[in-house]
Amino acid sequence: MIKLAYNNVRFEGMADDDACLDGLVDAADVPFDELAAYDRRFFSAARHSFLSLWINQPEGFSVAAYGKNGISGFGTIRSCRKGYKIGPLFADDRQTAERIFVSLTAKIPRGEYFYLDVPSVNPFANAMVKKHNLRPVFKTARMYSRGLPDLPLENIYGVTSFELG
Numbered sequence: 001m002i003k004l005a006y007n008n009v010r011f012e013g014m015a016d017d018d019a020c021l022d023g024l025v026d027a028a029d030v031p032f033d034e035l036a037a038y039d040r041r042f043f044s045a046a047r048h049s050f051l052s053l054w055i056n057q058p059e060g061f062s063v064a065a066y067g068k069n070g071i072s073g074f075g076t077i078r079s080c081r082k083g084y085k086i087g088p089l090f091a092d093d094r095q096t097a098e099r100i101f102v103s104l105t106a107k108i109p110r111g112e113y114f115y116l117d118v119p120s121v122n123p124f125a126n127a128m129v130k131k132h133n134l135r136p137v138f139k140t141a142r143m144y145s146r147g148l149p150d151l152p153l154e155n156i157y158g159v160t161s162f163e164l165g
Contacts, residue, residue: 005142007120008159011134015084015108024103027055027062027074035064038071042090042156044149054160061107065096072096075158077104083113089158094124097157101128117159125157 027035035055036048055062060078064071073091077084086104091097105114116134118125119142140162 002143002145003148005144005148006153007139008117008142008162009120009136009139010162011116011118011129012137013105013114013116013129013132013134015105015110015112015114023065023067024063024099025066027064027076030064030066030071034066034071035074038064038074038090039088042088042151043160044151061104063100063103065091065100073100075100075104076160077107077114080115083115084108085161086114086116087158088156088160089116090155091157092155094128097124098128101132101157116157117162119153119156119159121153122156124154128157 032052036046036051039051040046054060054076057078060076062074062076064075065073072093073089073096075086075089075091077086079085086101089097089100089104091100101116108114115137116129118129120126120139
């Protein structure tokens with residue numbers, strides 16, 4: 001039986017900030033095994049091949065918060081049909097998510113639209129989109145047929161895509 005777990009909400013914003021990477025690095029420069037292990041915390045299956053292509057896609061940019069203690073956040077922005085799409089955006093805390101979000105949106109031309117799909121059950125992600133004046137444009141239902149996977153939803157600020165989670 002399929003059960004509703006929670007909703008995801010797509011938010012729309014417009015690029016208007018200039019920012020530096022502020023301690024972030026290009027995700028392609030992080031040891032891939034570490035990046036794949038970090039990504040695995042937020043997805044119900046390993047996706048090595050997918051992730052390798054995702055962080056290196058044309059018209060995309062991926063960053064990671066990476067230091068002596070390893071990875072504490074990761075995000076990607078990519079060109080889409082209209083504007084740009086952020087996803088995933090995973091972070092160990094709200095400050096790291098904020099740094100990644102600002103750095104990603106600073107990579108696109110000022111005045112371009114961008115989109116971020118947020119799990120509605122993450123209050124920190126909801127506070128971030130409110131702070132940046134993003135507006136909801138639609139929502140989807142996240143449903144599972146084999147039970148809710150044990151994922152740290154409070155650390156998922158943006159899903160990779162509605163189709164992939």
